[in-house]
Amino acid sequence: MEKWLVGVDLGGTTIKIAFITFDGHIVAKWEIPTNISEDGKHIVKNIAESIFAKLEQLAEPRGKLAAMGMGAPGFIDMKTGFIYHAVNIGWRDYALKDELEKATGLTVTVDNDANIAAIGEMWRGAGDGEGNLLMVTLGTGVGGGIIVNGHIIHGTNGMAGEIGHITSIPEGGASCNCGKTGCIETIASATGIARIAKEKVLHDPSSSLYEILKNKGELKAKDVAEAAENRDHAAIDTLNEVTFHLGLVIANLSNGINPGKIVIGGGVSKAGSTLMSRLEKQFKRFALPRVAEGATLTVATLGNDAGVIGGAWLAKHNL
């Protein structure tokens, strides 16, 4: 009997779950809401029950499942599967791996959510099997995952890949959620892009973004990307500023780790070529020529499936 892997991607609002073949194809995928009441104590039970219900629905026995891999937000001890603190979920000092194994009867591997997305893209997405990969996720924040020789790196205390908190503006930068200032997250996240554009157009009625800001009372990164497509000067200025800083961060990191693929994911990456062409120009400007030659800059292709697919890869490789 061909067995399936279970990939789980835990977010603050929804939990994505999928049954996935050993060569990385999704057989079934679905979502359940994340129940964060009572410090997240129902989550593990919800996941297990949902998996068993889905098996029943597909008329498959529990033995059909080989192992589970899961991504979760927060600081995770990879060896023990212990979560120190997951702010959005409510877990603190929580033995996630053990609890999941008890509830499902499966061997479980857990990792950080940004890391499993990078692994997913490496395995079945834009990474195309490249074993040296840098993934940068531009969403509400800026996340990252670094793969070296086919394995995600965790560093000495699980902090590797915290690309969002690389300092781009050493003095006088905007405040970051991490407590520092001037992190690339304050510039290249959806929030950062909107902030920078807002500062530019607040007193500039000649920009199309001025009207949007006036009417809606706020700007979104999506508005900026659309205006840039339509050659709005303030929107283009904003993307130039953002890609200058992000290109520099990626080039500097690449001079250190020399990736073969650089995958840009998250909502902001949907801005497409308006963003990517500028980013590539800045990356090539600041990377060593041979480092730039070795790297392909590309947009993530798995979208919301990257996490569950990366989870399945983890499960497979820890069997």
Added chain:
Amino acid sequence: MEKWLVGVDLGGTTIKIAFITFDGHIVAKWEIPTNISEDGKHIVKNIAESIFAKLEQLAEPRGKLAAMGMGAPGFIDMKTGFIYHAVNIGWRDYALKDELEKATGLTVTVDNDANIAAIGEMWRGAGDGEGNLLMVTLGTGVGGGIIVNGHIIHGTNGMAGEIGHITSIPEGGASCNCGKTGCIETIASATGIARIAKEKVLHDPSSSLYEILKNKGELKAKDVAEAAENRDHAAIDTLNEVTFHLGLVIANLSNGINPGKIVIGGGVSKAGSTLMSRLEKQFKRFALPRVAEGATLTVATLGNDAGVIGGAWLAKHNL
């Protein structure tokens, strides 16, 4: 019979060679000049002859040697041991590993010289066995080596660890040998420190460096470090500027790879606490708190022996 490893560290002027035990202790070490005449064609033969002569001198048979590991400057293909181009030596498209194996009868592993120094420090020096290590060598240039999970990383085309060419001044920085501008090598190398100090004191007779510059016609990084120890304001300004940029580079890279040890080597590291206390302050300012907590910043301890010891480690681990 206890066997020995051979570590070789090839430089543009001298070749360092050592016999080293399997637990990393040097039994014998010596140097021979690097004969770069005729595009370096005599080097391999010189190394082999010197090793055999030393064995004879120690009254040991050739079978005493188990394997050889060697560091060389330039771009090296790790799998084949092929050197694309070693500027200072004259080799171009040179099958170093094969030639050494033919000449010595030993299994040979080759790697970049900055990388074997990092491995040496990890094994027997300041790295103290830490498997996640960042080494930064501040000499005439700025070199680097990154160790992840106990192994040096090479990246997709052998360029990993090119820390010296991380861009510190994106616009208007000094020209670098690599063709770019504003690389950290133009700031934190011995050459960079001397250049920055010179600019500061050229018209400032109140600095003690002004006299040195006037009398000798030039400044050295060593002069700057000594003057800073004596509280010369221009020398202190220079070190503040240098450690601001270097601390930022190291913090940014550390937010990516999360090392447990950061080892500073090379001639400039001899400036000691004048340099290191400032560097640590800037590193902690720009690193994520948990990244800073996980990392110890320390000066390399093996000096010129790091390369041969790292070479022996390579030899041992490829047996």
